[in-house]
Amino acid sequence: MGFILGCIPPEKEEKTSLHFLFQQRNLLVKRLEKGYTVPDSEDMAYLGYNFTDKLYAGSLDGHSCYTASYPKNSLIPKGMEFLGLRELYGQMDDIILKIAFRAVQIVVWDETHRFCGACGEATVRKIEEHARVCRKCGQVFYPRLSPAVIVAITKGDKLLLARNKSFPPGRYSVLAGFVEAGETLEECIKREIKEEVGIEVKNIRYFGSQSWPFPHSYMLAFTAEHDKGEIRIDDSELADAGWFGADEMPDIPGTISISRKLIDWFIENHP
Template identity: 50%
Template sequence: MYTEALNLDPTDKNTKSLWFLFCGNKLMVSLKEDKASIPVTEDISELQLELVRNQYIGKLGGIHCFCAEVNSEEDVPPQLKLLDLRQLMGLVDEEIFWMAGKAFQIMDWDRTFQFCGKCGSPTETIKNEHAKVCTSCKFINYPRISPAIIVAVVKDKQLLLARGKRFTAAIYSVLAGFAEPGETLEECVAREVMEEVGIKIKNISYFGSQPWPFPNSLMIAFTAEYESGEIKIDENELLDAGWFTAQNIPPRPSKISIASKLIDWFIENH
């Protein structure tokens, strides 16, 4: 996704703009058959919404983008429907989906940090920056981003896949986990694989990265090779894990995810 440089107070904002409008964690969209669209308007007052707060989040394809929220579902116009971000996958272009993810994270941060976590005083948004400053102690808070690793582990032309307990569908994916304070990303990769399936890995290599707004992750992807050990799953995290060839990959995550791109990489190369 490419967005133009951010200016939180654009001088030409009275033009046609995309509005990512939330009610809680759900986004307002227009639905037509198997496609969803984000409201576009020159004047948000046309939708007759009572906005709790709003933030400017940049440009997409030359069009200004804003995020905002309302208090209750009663405030949602009848022509718009509410979808969560996972339901939005496949219903909009990827560029729109990633901007919706950014909008969700900024909106959630704006809602969550109305008060200073250090002294409890009200905060106010800093001009031309996604940051909030405490009106009393001047502590500055930025939107939360949680780094997480995700890794494709290969052994003899087989890929390590696991089914997590939190998966609502019967899908298998590569292993992932959040980085902890004081460790490098490579250390995090090795630790997560050992903790979740009990094996050692080697030759850890960077693959790519992807924002993942569930709720505020930055996924950093790696590939690695099996070194030693037998699979022993962490039953608190996983239901199953195993080695799969390119010919017998089980149901897997959405194509939009970097997890699926890692699986595609394995299939193409093995």
């Protein structure tokens, strides 16, 4: 299946459309024999729902994809339920889940930028792009993205993993941190690693990226090598950190995240 991002809906729908409807970031899904999917326009018509405030997110193989907030206190249709996006990994088609990642960020942005942060006047949607503009002062607001780096650091045949205090018990992952204003990505990596575990790194290489809607992060993944220094954790954030071989992995994140892709890359290259 192929998804094409978009902002302007087609004048005429040639196929049924898909609806990504949210309550408090949870997605309305309908149960299948195995797993879940999102309701389509036929489901909505049968149920008598008409979401006039919906936003166009793009097209999946000719099926328009729309997103909106589901009205509070409205009945949940039979055979459907609200589930968190993390819960749906492995229970929903990957592309549908990826569109949901995009959709939830658009909905939350739209809901939280109804008024101008500069003058307080109500904003209106722009037609040609996902943006809201202030009718009084002209300020334009776009969906928020918060860039963050995430790094797999190796030392010979070992990978640096850390346990953040917010993780589930026993969970470890690679290190990550948000980019500060004025920083390059490489500067951010060096600063975050030094702050969190006290070491310095070298040979920083780009690995990949992932949109991560928890709540609106944009993850930029890298690999790097240990240069110098011994681990000294920042105990305000981390509970533990250490070097792990490919056959010594603790509990690690699920395959939904780019953190797991970095760890899998290390394991594949250090059999």
